[in-house]
Amino acid sequence: MSLEHLWAGWRREYIVAATERERAGVRADDPAGCVFCRLAASGEPSEDNLVVWRGEQVFVVMNAYPYASGHVLVMPLRHVSSLAALSEGESAQLWAATKQAVATIEAAYDPDGLNVGGNLGRAAGAGLPGHVHLHVVPRWSGDTNFMTSVAETRVLPETLALSWKKLTDAWPR
Ligand SMILES: [Zn+2]
Numbered sequence: 001m002s003l004e005h006l007w008a009g010w011r012r013e014y015i016v017a018a019t020e021r022e023r024a025g026v027r028a029d030d031p032a033g034c035v036f037c038r039l040a041a042s043g044e045p046s047e048d049n050l051v052v053w054r055g056e057q058v059f060v061v062m063n064a065y066p067y068a069s070g071h072v073l074v075m076p077l078r079h080v081s082s083l084a085a086l087s088e089g090e091s092a093q094l095w096a097a098t099k100q101a102v103a104t105i106e107a108a109y110d111p112d113g114l115n116v117g118g119n120l121g122r123a124a125g126a127g128l129p130g131h132v133h134l135h136v137v138p139r140w141s142g143d144t145n146f147m148t149s150v151a152e153t154r155v156l157p158e159t160l161a162l163s164w165k166k167l168t169d170a171w172p173r
Helices: 003-023 036-041 086-109 162-170
Strands: 049-053 059-061 072-077 114-116 136-138
Touching: 003 059, 036 059, 036 072, 049 086, 049 162, 059 086, 059 162, 086 114, 086 136, 086 162
Parallel strands: none
Antiparallel strands: 049 059, 059 072, 072 136, 114 136
8 A cells, every 4th residue: 555545545534524514514724613623522531532541732533534453543632733832731742642552552553664654735635734733553564454445345354443442451551
């Protein structure tokens, strides 16, 4: 699978979110309509909100539209649209949480590799540019079978709830 295909797969998440938002008549720059802000305000990590870890300024949550089992999003609790707008504290915690997400996914899934990245701005494919976030996705050699890129149909071997439990159990407390 090419990186281009992978990122196209990630964009599906934004398309779905943007469609839901437009249906609700909410402006993209309005935090009140932001699905990530709703998650940020959803309290302690649980199987219901699928938050894996919540820090003072940053949290980690299962991607509702995973590209592979174990695919998480790392983002500030605050509704911030760019990396440049992050405070020093948010920047430090975002990176620390990203590193921990990589280590936790490695411990829980033993992947052959991982993708870490973000779509910053609409031109880069972000449909939810208002709330900056990074993706961490485990990859396996020959994992092209996880998805038919044309049909955007993904066959995942486990539920989000099970992925959440594996990562929550493996995340250091
Ligand atoms: Zn937000």
